[in-house]
Amino acid sequence: MNELRRNLDLLARKGSRYLRRFALKGAMERAWPLVGIVALLFPLGYFGFRCYEIYAAFQTTAVSASFSLVPVGWGLLWTVVIALLIPAAFWLVLYALDYRRYHEAKQSLERAWPIVFLLAIAFPAGYFVSYLFANLGQYATVSYGFGPFLSLAVLLAVVLVVAIPVVFIGLWAFFGFSFGRVDRQTSLALFDRELGLKDRLQSADEFRLKEQATPFEQAAITDAMPHAEKALETPLADIDIAKPAMDTIKWPMVFAAMFIFALGLSTNGLQFERSPLGVAMVEPDHVDPHQSEEEIKPPVFPEDKSTEHDVPEPDSPVAEEQKPTEMKKATEATNSESSLAQSEEAQSVPQQTSESGLSASASKQNQPGQAASNIAGLGNEKQQKEEEVEPKKQTRKNQQEKENKSKEEEKDDSASGIAGGKGTGSGRQSASTEMLEQHSRSREDDFDQDVDQESDDEEDEEQEAASAAKPMLNQRKAPVDRQLTPSGVGFEENEEANGRSGPGGLKKTRGVAAMLLGVPMPDKLRSQINVGRIKVQRERSVPIPNQVQTANSENRGQMDDSVGTFSRTELKPWMRDVAKKYFLDLRQNNNPDN
């Protein structure tokens, strides 16, 4: 017994030493799910970061956004490369290890190291080269998907994603080989398997520890003794170990990572544009803290100044009207000096600023107020330009008024086709024609003046739209003869049509539609009109009597056949008794003898 015990101990030690060399396989099996998880965590973080950037950009400067497919294409390309690289790197390491000899941990890691090293330096090197290209002037417009789309931090994270599993495997294999312990039963199972002992050693080791072994258990121990001695003498050859069971990889996680990463990169296609009104808000620092809540006004936009002066609200007092202006001036005074230089820079590269959400990034880079001051600076500059352009604008306005007057004289009333009709009510029509003329005129102007004029035109337009009188319903004309035909067949314009409900060629507009667009639009839709509800026609029908030949019962003759049996209802016993008694009494009463 003691001999068996000693032999089994030796075998367990020998097997444990041998099996510890499989630590690398275990490490790979444990690291494989980690690859999927890490691959998912990184895109999630990146996506969240992008969402925050977009939110910050909207909060700071941008109010409108456009979408470009070019950076999205780059983003998708890098997504595929990165997302496939993570498991691919792992598989490269796996095959570098020569999966038949996992137990040779040290040699395997030495063989795998060059590949890991190459992977580790590939991304930084690629980024460096592309960075050089991007900054070489003539190639500056080529972004290669880097720059704002993939920063150095992002690339570093990708490298770490590749490196983490590899480092994990290496550490696990090292510590597993150095300090790991293998279960005694597992060690003995190794010899059972290799020598075909059918679990004899495992069984004997288990039964040996029992205090009262059954005869068969005792026999099993005795049976294992010669096999244990034989196993001690047998050298363990290189055992073919199956490939690491890495079926637990969550491939859906990898694809989910690709999707999320692509989603995050696709947000690079968003190009933010600054509001035409500007959003430079009055900072709360400039508001007198002693002011009551009623006195504190909402944020004031610099561009609203002209509008407010041109069209004063009849009910609002002047004192209240001037307060925001004073506050705005105070704000401009504090900001103009500090932000003038920056605003000029921002003006010089407006496209870059709008594309990458500069103000958002600026505010993020410990430059508080820079984004706001940019806008404020733009507002100041715009005011200076306003004063320069003022005479030009005045002369052009006079010209437009003259032209409008001459046009009004020349035009027929019916050709207007605007809900406003004629007279002062045709302000919207005149405004629309003005827009068209201004647009055609602005094309002829020089490019330098174009930007200023557009902004001025917008202001004029707003002023005119605000001052335009409402259509006066009591001055409208009666509708002309309609002559409407279904599906537009035989459509002929009435010369006297004034745009009201007749076939005047111009769609009549009223209400909200008139406020949306000042350009008359002919109705181009020609289709079958709706047939409407099905009409139910009721008719009254007169009943028609059927012709029937009558026959007398006398002419039918006698019936020859038997009538048949008549069904008799089954009487209940008490009914039968009653009937029986009745007839017996009747018979007795009729009998003269009784």
Next chain:
Amino acid sequence: MANQATTQVDSAVAAQAGHFKQVFHEIRAEVQKMMVGQTAVIDGVLTALLAGGHVLLEGVPGLGKTMIVRCLSDAVHLHFSRIQFTPDMMPADIQGTMVLTETSGGGHELTFQQGPLISNLILADEINRATPKTQSALLEAMQEKQVTVGSRTIHLEEPYCVMATQNPVEQEGTYPLPEAQLDRFLFKLIVDYPEEHEYADIVDRTTGSETVEIKPITDGKTILELREVARAVAVPQNVKSYAVQLVMATQPESRYAPESVSKYTLLGSSPRGVQGLMLAGKVQALLNDRFAVSTDDVKTVAHGVLRHRLILNFQAQATNVTPDQLIDDILEQVKTPHAVD
């Protein structure tokens, strides 16, 4: 002193195990005088007999299912009873019933006329032709080894073994065995067509003038002793764990169940499956000159023990998935404890 005692115990156990193996092989050789081929089926039937279980033989007609059981009954010298199941058979036909008999004094009395179920070795031929009512009459006899008719309970004499046959092809007029009855069979053995070289022997033995006589090798008492020997075989913990995991893997909701089992199985094995694996594994260990069951023994008997305990769903039947395929999958997926893979 202790070593001497140990040696004596070992020699006694070794003698018992040797006797077990010897009897097993002698019975097999005797049956094989008549039966050509079908070694796995004969081994399975003998294993069930020595493990104290019942056997369900499934195969097309003409493969010698009935002959195996008849030869076995001759070889073990047990009281043999054959029941040909038909659709109009009633439980009283197999269990027995009270009949009116005439007494010696000219009077009449009700006496119990026992049915064919009361015997040692029962051949339930084409069991699936009987109605479930009649099939259910076997439940008590197979599990509790007793028959209850009215107020009378008859304990059946050991060894008691039911060997049923059924035809998998003919579905017309047959009644599938209920799960409760299927679970009571230790083995379900598939009787397949003989090999090509076996046909010549079959022709010689069955159409020649020589008559094959089956000699009795053992008797009921020896069979019971051998059953005791088989039950004494040791079972290590890792084998128990492995058998339990195998049985749990047949249950679709179990964590050991492979994907195929979860997909195609309606009902898995009951704890009777583990009992069957252990008992049959012990017989296998004795036949392989060992005193403890190994995981390989469990693997060997897994198909016979588990195939009729897997109730497949409609999807499996529609895609021609068999229980044997699922058991193969289970054996591949469930690793033995302390496996070095």
